[in-house]
Amino acid sequence: MIGSSALAEAFWRDGRCDECPVYDMHGHMGVWHSIYFPRPDAPDMIRSMDSAGVKMLLFAHHGPLFLPDMDHQVAIEAVHQFPDRLRAYLCTNGVYPEQIERDLKLIDEHPDVFIGIKFLCDYHLVPMTDDRYKPAWELADARKLLVLAHTWSDSQYDGPKVVRRIAETYPNLSLLLGHSCHGDWDAAVQLARDFPNVYLELTAVLDNRGIIEKFVAEAGADRMLFGTDLPWFDPHHGIGALLWAHITDEDRHRILHRNAERLLEPLL
Numbered sequence: 123m124i125g126s127s128a129l130a131e132a133f134w135r136d137g138r139c140d141e142c143p144v145y146d147m148h149g150h151m152g153v154w155h156s157i158y159f160p161r162p163d164a165p166d167m168i169r170s171m172d173s174a175g176v177k178m179l180l181f182a183h184h185g186p187l188f189l190p191d192m193d194h195q196v197a198i199e200a201v202h203q204f205p206d207r208l209r210a211y212l213c214t215n216g217v218y219p220e221q222i223e224r225d226l227k228l229i230d231e232h233p234d235v236f237i238g239i240k241f242l243c244d245y246h247l248v249p250m251t252d253d254r255y256k257p258a259w260e261l262a263d264a265r266k267l268l269v270l271a272h273t274w275s276d277s278q279y280d281g282p283k284v285v286r287r288i289a290e291t292y293p294n295l296s297l298l299l300g301h302s303c304h305g306d307w308d309a310a311v312q313l314a315r316d317f318p319n320v321y322l323e324l325t326a327v328l329d330n331r332g333i334i335e336k337f338v339a340e341a342g343a344d345r346m347l348f349g350t351d352l353p354w355f356d357p358h359h360g361i362g363a364l365l366w367a368h369i370t371d372e373d374r375h376r377i378l379h380r381n382a383e384r385l386l387e388p389l390l
């Protein structure tokens with residue numbers, strides 16, 4: 123039921139809404155082993171974004187995220203090709219600290235490309251708090267960047283306990299909890315309440331009923347950010363889940379673009 127939501131009505135009618143330009147704060151790019159993506163590269167991803175009114179995507183390219191020998195050139199070229207639509211996270215892999223050191227220079231060399239850093243610690247099996255990541259955290263904090271960290275329930279690598287230590291240590295960066303400590307929703311809310319620079323990112327949260335309403339009520343819509351893992355999931359699915367949630371259009375505007383605009387304003 124669309125009910126009284128003007129936003130839902132617009133999205134249902136047109137597939138997008140010009141008054142609600144969506145910012146997708148959690149994307150990837152490129153092919154992946156063991157799965158077929160129909161739209162894995164920048165031009166195709168832009169098509170997906172256009173169909174749903176996604177104004178900007180922040181992405182961590184699968185290449186440098188998983189292939190330590192691969193540099194970030196592919197991400198830099200994608201942003202240069204679509205400078206109004208894309209920004210990149212610098213990818214880190216704690217197994218290869220020499221590559222972190224090599225790549226961190228890119229943040230100052232390409233301020234038009236990189237708005238932050240991506241951590242994927244429970245894939246790389248190196249805890250967020252490991253010393254090998256320290257240069258990356260320190261640079262992100264010094265430059266007041268966005269950090270998108272995959273966070274998952276009780277993981278020893280990126281669960282709420284390690285997230286808390288990071289949030290205590292680095293108050294100047296904006297810490298986006300990718301997947302919002304998926305499954306440990308109360309811990310995610312508590313982190314957002316305890317630290318003004320912690321945000322709940324919604325990729326993979328939107329397929330759980332009731333969590334959006336819980337986050338809005340307990341953490342506040344101004345602490346939530348939209349994300350899809352594009353090209354893994356379609357933006358229309360995520361937007362639709364928000365439109366069906368029992369929250370107000372004002373909350374949806376905050377989650378879909380206003381919070382992102384505020385965070386990105388000093389970085390764009």
Ligand SMILES: [Zn+2]
Nearest residue numbers: 148149150351
């Ligand atoms: Zn992801």
